[in-house]
Amino acid sequence: MAERTPSSHTGSLREQAVRWIVRLNSGTATPGDRREFEAWLAAGPEHRHEFEQLSRMWAALDGTQSLLTTEIDKAEQLWERYTANRQAAGRWSWRSVAWPAAGAAALVLMLVTAWWWMRLPEVWMYETAKGAQRQVTLADGSMVMLNTDTRLTVQFSSRTRLIRLDQGEAWFTVRHDERRPFTVQVANGTIRDIGTQFMVNKAPQAVRVNVWEGVVEVGVRAPDESGAAAHPAILREGQQVSYDEEGRMSDIRSFDREMVGSWKDGKLIFRSQPLKQVLTEVARYRPEEIRLLDPSLEEFPVSGVFHIHDLEHVIPILEDALPIRAHRVGTNLIVVERPPASSTGR
Template sequence: MPMTEEREQSPSLREEAARWLVRLRSGEATADDRRRLNNWLAEDPSHRQEFGRVSGMWTNMTGAKPLFETELRKAETRWAEYASTSEPAAGQSWWSPARMVAAGALMGLITLTTLWWVNGVTESLHYQTAKGEQRQLTLSDGSSVMMNTNTQMTVEFSSKTRAIRLDQGEAWFTVAQDGRRPFEVEVANGIIHDIGTQFIVSKSSQQVEVSVLDGIVEVALHPPVARHAILHRGQRVSYGMDGWISEVGPFDQITAGAWKDGKLIFKGHPLAQVLNELARYRTEEIRLLDNSLKDVPVTGVFNIRELENSLELLQDALPIRAQRVNANLIIVERASPSTTAPRSRTR
């Protein structure tokens, strides 16, 4: 059946263009098919315009594929169903029911792409890590995110924006260049605007810390505070939930980013801070009972994947004693100088 006869049954010109695209992409198009396509394109300028539009939409789908994985899997199934069918006999239409279904699957993808690309529809994806877990992500724009322990974030990408909301925890961002879509990370009452860079964002219950490893970022607090800071490589700034923002200053890049390589490095850090950091990677609470110990300096390197030994190492180096109370609590107190009995293990 000629393509012009089938056209009366086509719901729209776009579907007809999509059917031709399916035929060309199938790898089964014959010389006669191409001749008929050329005739169809020559019939009316609108045919050429619509075929060009549908082809362009399919090409643009490449950048949006991570947002439509489910739909793509369905379409691939349809391709497999009709790809194995036999070539129609002479005089018969190539448009079998299976192939028509495949064209419909393609049309569904094109419709989704149109909404995403033209109207800027946002797709939201939520990611999280458990305590002690780290996760490497590659986003649809080519940017990468290394999520540290106990972290939650939401990625919202559209054709116009790239936005991430960090709800808790810590993440290392390596941002891919995209002049059309700004890259922003919202954390609590502030937004980090990337200007082509690598940076680390850490959110605790009291403050947010932004550290730039490469490039430039702008940190802007929400109104009515409306304060902001520009950070360059090797600079850090902190801000609080009540609107304060620190001065921009330097930081130790090796120490700050060591967790990405599976290590925690401390250089004279107060014991209380060290215990808090270790607790981020453990399911138990670590509670320091003796407040006079909180500022005792700690220097050392701990392997994140072997943190079970961390408290034993601290007990060997400092005048402290760690004791497990139950499955959810470990207490740390000052060790008695006269204590000679072996310390109980805390694992």
């Protein structure tokens, strides 16, 4: 009677991955085992991720944890017993024959890798230069798009998914995982995802959070407090909030989705925005500093659509439309001011 390969499609994803690691490293894996493993691996990206995570942790134990020698020897002995049972049985059940041995070996491996998992969270760092953008897919399948001059750190463990945004702006599309909350720390605030898509902008004066889909919770600490705000803001689709380093949070309000999220499409859209704000935004993508010298020009309204990779034409366009003149000072500074009265013609 044909031998049936024990099922590794029951239990949690981690338990399944543990069983495959134990089976494939037992020295007795058959071609049928390997075909079933390939099918299991191809069932979804989360399968491959879980297997690779546990494989790296198991490999890291080799030669580094002498105290685990006894436990590993026990696991090998159990696999020898499993192999003997497998050869002697013409027909058997994974639960009744394999599990006493294979399950014990898997349990040893699970405890060891879980111990390492809690102590060795994976950390990734991502950044972009001025004018550059980058989209990354995280280990859990979530996606992050980094805008210009952005730096963030990603730290994943078995229990948490933690992002720290050190500077810049990022758009998050979060893959749901009830076991591991997705949290973004920015300055003195914490953004916890309860939904799907949101954007965070860390500017010098304040942090702004915008929600496109789902729900997020925003909590802020005051400078002299160690905990989060007692009553965090709950933002839903189409809402935004901002907070500063003093722990002050704005009221929840709606926002212009097309304008705020236009950078994802390679554009900057302004609708009657103050000149000072427009120049500040353009400067985020340019190598030069842009400095507005005349305070009386700050509130001039500006409307328009500009392409992020063609921003050298923004200043000449503004000069034609507004009573301003710009000139360079060295290689890293553009000064914007009023033109002499005789040259304005206004």
